[in-house]
Amino acid sequence: MTQIKNRFTFVRILCLFVALVGALAPVYWMLTISLKTEVEQFASPPPWFIFTPTLEHYYDAFVSRGFGQYLLTSAIVAVTSTACALIIGTLAAYALARFELPWQLHKHLSLWILSTRMFPAIVTAVPLFLMMRDLRLLNTRASLIIVYTAFNLPFVIWMMRGFFADLPRDLEEAALVDGDSRIGALVRVVLPLVAPGLAATAVFCLIVSWNEFLFALVLTQTDASMTLPVGIAGRVTQYEIKWGVMSAAASVAIVPILVFALALQRYLVRGLSMGAVKG
Amino acid sequence: MSVEFRNVSKDFGGACVVDDLSLEIRDGEFVVLLGPSGCGKTTTLRMLAGLETVTSGEIYIGGERVNDVPTQHRDLAMVFQSYALYPHMTIAENIGYPLRVRKIEKNERADRVNRVAAMLEIESLLDRKPRQLSGGERQRVALARAIVREPRAYLMDEPLSNLDARLRVQMRGELKRLQHQLGTTTIYVTHDQAEAMTLASRVAVMRKGRLQQFDTPMNIYNEPANRFVAEFVGSPSMNFVEGRIDRATFVSDSLRVPLNTQLAGALTMGIRPEHIQVFAEPHDGAIAATVYVTELMGNETFVFLSVGENRLIARAPADFRADVESKVWLRLATERAHFFDSNGNSLTQRRKDAKEN
Secondary structure (H helix, E strand, O other), X not given: OHHHHHHHHHHHHHHHXXXXXXXXXXXXXXXXXXXXXXXXXXXXXXXXXXXXXOOHHHHHHHHHOOHHHHHHHHHHHHHHHHHHHHHHHHHHHHHHHHOOOHHHHHHHHHHHHHHOOOOOHHHHHHHHHHHHHHOOOOOOHHHHHHHHHHHHHHHHHHHHHHHHHHOOHHXXXXXXXXXXXXHHHHHHHHHHHOHHHHHHHHHHHHHHHHHOOHHHHHHOOOOOOOOHHHHHHXXXXXXXXXXXXXXXXXXXXXXXXXXXXXXXXXXXXXXXXXXXXXX | OOEEEEEEEEEEOOEEEEEEEEEEXXXXXXXXXXXOOOOOHHHHHHHHHOOOOOOEEEEEEOOEEOOOOOHXXXXXXXXXXXXXXXXXXXXXXHHHHHHHOOOOOHHHHHHHXXXXXXXXXXXXXXXXXXXXXXXXXXXHHHHHHHHOOOOOXXXXXXXXXXXXXXXXXXXXXXXXXXXHHHOOOEEEEEOOHHHHHHHOOXXXXXXXXXXXXXXXXXXXXXXXXXXXXXXXXXXXXXXEEXXXXXXXXXXXXXXXXXXXOOOOEEEEEEEOHHHEEEEOXXXXXXXXXXXXXXXXXXXXXXXXXXXXXXXXXXXXEOOOOOOOOOEEEEEEOHHHOEEXXXXXXXXXXXXXXXXXX
């Protein structure tokens, strides 16, 4: 019996190990490339573990070239669009979860909102480009913020609607009878109770906005408006591929999301399993 | 404050939950809405709180029409069946919430929370969270949150139904005492007739959205307006015998009881268990019956009887003993009997006499 159990544990650990290697090997490769000199990058066989680390690519990316600017743009766009999507989406989700609209709209609207995610993103790329051109918003952060907000909204609304629906109405009703306004009850009573869900939703929005490439590529071309993913991809040119600079920038790009996700980890698990078990 | 329902109806998608309800509740009264589940009593309370819209009719609080006043401006306090304590706040924050949203300054808030907590003996719980409390303690907190300010009326939706039997009786007494001290109009919803009888200054009995009777507990018990009220109030329930009255005698297939009455024709006689006297030996004019089973309660005995096809329950003294299937004799206090027509409406006119006395 214990033998079977031990073997099972062994298999489990083996599976985990394989999965981890699969997931982390590219990251490791990227990190080492970013720290190697160009000579060592292309050495064969590659120096897997032992090489002389250098920060020249980081210096190159963030001091000589404009990656600092891209990083800043990425951060502003991701944070602002996430905040907008959360505020608008949470209010919409609350309304859909709690109010009866005429013609059963509270049911139909949710599906309409979700349907905006049912076609490939690229379908909207050209129309969005034309619209942003006419609005003179090409090469601005605002264009990306608007697009990302719109893109994240269905996700926020559906996640939050579920969390709100799971919450007993009694609590808000008690708050109303106690003299609070709807919005006061939402802020003081409802939101603190769905905070884990809100945190989980925020992390996803942030990751999506931070990593988004397609719309950023279509809508922004100038150094001042470019986000990090587009900036990194731009180092692949006709004449050369700057592996070191790209790896250095990509390594830095991982950090903010990693820190944010770790900080909210406690909420992430609770948020994603919320409603599954009655607490 | 006085509260008035004037011809209030509520439809839920075609289903009429409250039907043409009119109630006048005086300032300081303790009114209990009593009825089985689904009778519309909770919906009535929620309409008063503004948590449900009114389909037709009008609701007044202190003479002011409140149909279109949103919940938060009606200045009421409500105790929910689930207590609805805010799980993320401490007990002190829970109790202080109605004060906080009214922007009452922090020191005064703490003062008043402490005073109410002392009144309900929950001072030691103030720093805890609701989930650390027992059912009875949560109930007290919900009550404290309601009485921390002086609302126009208290609304209570089955506040005691989640407590165990012993605690329920204790809290029932405390509630009554509290309402007496505060003197605030209270509207209390329950399906428990014992709660209604003990707490209320007046009871409104409801059934299928319709008001059956609105009167003092004594009158509800002694002068039920119809068969439903008669059956719903009182434990064990009133006995009913179908039959007819011919020449001042009530006749059913197994009973013949001489009466002093003007009534005649087919009807239903209702008689409460305490108005049936049970004898172990034959008595003059007593009705022969068979014991179905007896239930010893300690202070009294319930005797379940068969008289022909009819089943009756009688209240007998604690020392009454009879074997199952043994023969006993009954005397009905017919002057306390009630008579109902085929629609269940009361035919008894004793009520007017009672008022004259």
